[in-house]
Amino acid sequence: MLWFSLLVLIPLSAVLATAAAGGWSGFWQAVTNEQTAAAIRLTVSQAVLVTLVNVVVGTMIAWVLVRDHFFGKGALEVLIDIPFALPTIVAGLVLLSLYGQDSPLGIDVANKRSSVFLAFLFVTLPFVVRMVQPVLAELDRDVEEAAASLGASKFTTFRRVILPALTPAIAAGAALSFARGVSEYGSLVLLSGNLPFKTEVTSVRILGSIENDNLAGATATATVLLVISLTVIVLLDIIQRKVASRG
């Protein structure tokens, strides 16, 4: 308990305290600083986009992994976890090798806005999949068969029977991937070029402020990120409780 406070609680409250020391106006000024605001806008908008993609594609991947059977499925399972375990800086390098200047595909996203999107997509891949998969695996097939035998089309079955059961898991995965996207740093260092106003994300902006000894600005921006993470965690807690109470 003491260790937890020393390691996590006290440092994080230090961030809030330092941000608060500048007063509300100081905080507001730092956050609405043009460059910072641009960074936050970019980060949040790309994270939202990526989360939407993950919700759709992640559910599809989970579906294939649970319901489909084919040779090499085990390899796919391992692939899903790679973005989670791969060091983020390596992830950036990895993406750069395929989608950078010497891209064998001829797609060059380096130093463009789409690079942020790509990096987020890579690092947040496992979250929705891993949340949905176990729920889908435990789902009773009888209900689907019943729906089908009563004349429901495949689409209707999916929408009315399967989707409601999966929604909490999808929401939890989406929340996690959004939080991860917003806070991502390592994979972007090499990939996005960190051009102010264009490809600079919030984390990079904070680091820039630290290096310029602008602690007030850094902590103010960090507070915005902290609030986002806290919101996501509270949301997750609520979702989990809801699921638990439904049994």
Add this chain to the structure above:
Amino acid sequence: MAKYLLRTFVIVYLFLLVAWPVALVVTNTFDDGLTSLRSLFEDGDVMAALRLTLIAATTAVVINTVFGVGMSLLLVRYEFPGKRALSALVDLPLSVSPIVVGLSLVLVYGGRDGWFGPTLESWGFQVIFATPGIIMATAFVALPLVIREVVPVLHEIGIEQEQAAQSLGASARQTFFRITLPAIRWAVVYGVVLSLARSLGEFGAVKVVSGNVLGQTRTATLVVEEKYLNFDQQGAYAMAFLLAMVSVACIVIVAIIRPKEGART
């Protein structure tokens, strides 16, 4: 028909996003045979970085394992006010930006104007820009992994066996080592492997707290960035390859452990 379409789409998507890029790093590393890997191992600074990473990661993992198991027991077996808040807060390190983690540690333990930093420094114990800071940053980001694995298992096994042991006269210590620990063994191993992967690869938080001093506080992930920015692409790819190998190995180990766990229950 739709089934095959879906299957193809998923495979292509994963291939483009994950498999191909990772494979490219491997081919780039071995472009000119083993020379780039060999030159990496002959570089004293790189070896120092690898050693440091290994030390920091191992220490952080050991701390997190002991602490994680204790914390899980606390969260599952005991009732106290603020328990719900605590269990939510445990997840916080997973969603906080690594940069913010680094910043917060600097604010508290920084040598110049941190909350505790100057005091610690006057005792001759430097945290930030030194190995303890790196260990703390690493422990911070990997903190929830063990707890998240152990808590559900603890919930599942219940307390009957522990109570039985206690009623037969076992001490708390005996109960833990003979009953509880064997039951959560696989969850702990799984959490440790995940923490190890995460610890070795930590970049953002370490970058802020380490100061990146060549040969002293530069970790393996920082070497990758450094080499790439210095146009030593071969070196960067070789280093990235090493790190990627470790994390892939971790995942494969986990994948092998998982089915075992299923067969056991």
